[in-house]
Amino acid sequence: MKDSNFLKENNGRGFWHPMTSPDDSIKNPPKIITGSNGVRISDIDGHEVVDAVGGLWNVNLGYSCAPVKEAIASQLDRLPYYSTFRGSSNDVAIELAYELGAFFAPDGVTRAFFTSGGSDSVETALRLARQYHKLRGEPGRIKFLSLKKGYHGTHFGGASVNGNANFRTAYEPLMPGCHHIPAPYTYRNPFNESDPEKLAHLCVAALEDEIAFQGASTIAAMIMEPILGAGGVIPPHKSFAPMVAEVCARNGILLITDEVITAYGRTGAWSGARLWGIQPDMMCTAKAITNGYFPFGALMIGQRMQEVFENNPSAKIGHGYTYSGHPVGAAAALACLAETQRLNVVDNAAARGDQLYQGCLALQEKYDVIGDVRGGHGLMTAIEMVSDRATKAPIDAASATNVQEVAYQSGAMVRVSGPNLILSPPLVLTEADATTILNALDKGFAAL
Ligand code: PMP
Numbered sequence: 001m002k003d004s005n006f007l008k009e010n011n012g013r014g015f016w017h018p019m020t021s022p023d024d025s026i027k028n029p030p031k032i033i034t035g036s037n038g039v040r041i042s043d044i045d046g047h048e049v050v051d052a053v054g055g056l057w058n059v060n061l062g063y064s065c066a067p068v069k070e071a072i073a074s075q076l077d078r079l080p081y082y083s084t085f086r087g088s089s090n091d092v093a094i095e096l097a098y099e100l101g102a103f104f105a106p107d108g109v110t111r112a113f114f115t116s117g118g119s120d121s122v123e124t125a126l127r128l129a130r131q132y133h134k135l136r137g138e139p140g141r142i143k144f145l146s147l148k149k150g151y152h153g154t155h156f157g158g159a160s161v162n163g164n165a166n167f168r169t170a171y172e173p174l175m176p177g178c179h180h181i182p183a184p185y186t187y188r189n190p191f192n193e194s195d196p197e198k199l200a201h202l203c204v205a206a207l208e209d210e211i212a213f214q215g216a217s218t219i220a221a222m223i224m225e226p227i228l229g230a231g232g233v234i235p236p237h238k239s240f241a242p243m244v245a246e247v248c249a250r251n252g253i254l255l256i257t258d259e260v261i262t263a264y265g266r267t268g269a270w271s272g273a274r275l276w277g278i279q280p281d282m283m284c285t286a287k288a289i290t291n292g293y294f295p296f297g298a299l300m301i302g303q304r305m306q307e308v309f310e311n312n313p314s315a316k317i318g319h320g321y322t323y324s325g326h327p328v329g330a331a332a333a334l335a336c337l338a339e340t341q342r343l344n345v346v347d348n349a350a351a352r353g354d355q356l357y358q359g360c361l362a363l364q365e366k367y368d369v370i371g372d373v374r375g376g377h378g379l380m381t382a383i384e385m386v387s388d389r390a391t392k393a394p395i396d397a398a399s400a401t402n403v404q405e406v407a408y409q410s411g412a413m414v415r416v417s418g419p420n421l422i423l424s425p426p427l428v429l430t431e432a433d434a435t436t437i438l439n440a441l442d443k444g445f446a447a448l
Contacts, residue, residue, distance in 0.1 A: 036063030093325030119153030148230030226272020268350030269379030296329030
């Protein structure tokens with residue numbers, strides 16, 4: 001490894017960081033992470049903290065998951081790559097598709113299309129949605145609906161359905177025909193409604209209104225996160241997703257759940273679809289499928305689409321990635337699925353998630369700067385910071401970064417996203433680790 005001075009000096013100059021301005025990475029140098037152990041990471045100066053970010057919502061099993069590392073190493077040795085394009089396949093991708101199908105079978109979503117990550121899974125879903133309607137003889141169904149504040153990755157399709165201006169404006173014009181519905185975000189919404197159940201009904205009414213306005217026969221699919229993640233951890237009322245599913249089904253609109261964060265246990269259920277008891281037509285997954293150790297994703301495809309694609313000899317999928325079904329990614333994913341089950345991390349996510357959520361609510365009692373705390377479904381929690389509770393004016397960026405920095409010095413890496421502190425630690429977190437995160441946050445807020 002190069003020495004510390006070299007790395008610090010060259011970090012901002014050598015490469016451009018995602019979601020960061022090049023100027024910012026020079027003026028506010030990031031933490032340079034060089035080591036890991038269990039749920040802890042250590043930086044170039046030797047400071048070790050609990051990773052309350054879980055990599056980027058993906059390192060569900062922590063950094064020391066030996067079976068996944070071994071699976072990757074032995075697959076690299078046996079068959080480091082082979083394509084799955086027409087005329088070839090590989091044994092590990094076949095086994096993974098089988099396991100995912102069996103694993104997701106209760107959701108009726110049993111076919112897999114492999115990708116290199118979350119944005120690819122979203123792009124694949126949007127494309128297959130249009131193709132499905134063309135195959136069925138409804139080529140006019142080309143539009144997409146999604147939620148404001150939703151995040152669906154960075155490809156042009158995904159950016160077009162994204163519901164946050166930060167990820168759109170600089171890249172416009174985006175894809176035409178993408179329309180956004182208010183999110184079930186109780187703290188701030190155009191209806192000024194703070195009751196989650198009433199708000200769920202208002203958002204669904206807005207969805208129905210938009211469908212009527214656009215014309216159902218022009219809409220291919222609705223895409224949504226079961227719990228909005230990057231938009232600031234926004235869990236809807238439990239009635240919301242089933243109502244959306246019913247409206248979509250009634251109007252012939254495919255429902256895509258973007259489970260890039262919520263699949264594989266993060267919500268305390270195996271998937272967001274299972275959490276809310278719905279059966280989507282497609283589920284976008286990536287991230288924790290390989291515990292973050294290898295870039296990989298899987299789009300899961302349900303019954304209605306299977307029937308159309310599998311019974312039509314001309315239904316050629318003119319889409320795919322060099323790394324679709326990459327054997328090393330597939331081997332990592334198989335090991336992750338096995339470890340997720342063996343360690344029962346889904347139940348742990350629910351228990352530790354509750355501890356973190358309750359702990360954050362207790363911090364809200366103590367600090368006025370905490371305007372809203374959202375969570376309660378596994379290890380996805382957000383603290384929304386305000387400079388004034390009465391007006392809900394968002395906190396300034398410097399103060400938010402200050403809380404983050406003091407928390408880091410006090411033992412926990414947390415993520416700042418706009419006015420939100422986001423907590424998405426590994427699902428193998430212990431009670432003591434969760435306490436470390438809460439104590440570090442306490443110190444961060446006390447320092448303000
Ligand atoms: N969809 C959702 C819901 C996500 O949270 C993300 C990533 N945070 C993506 C899509 C994009 O995934 P990736 O960064 O792997 O392309």
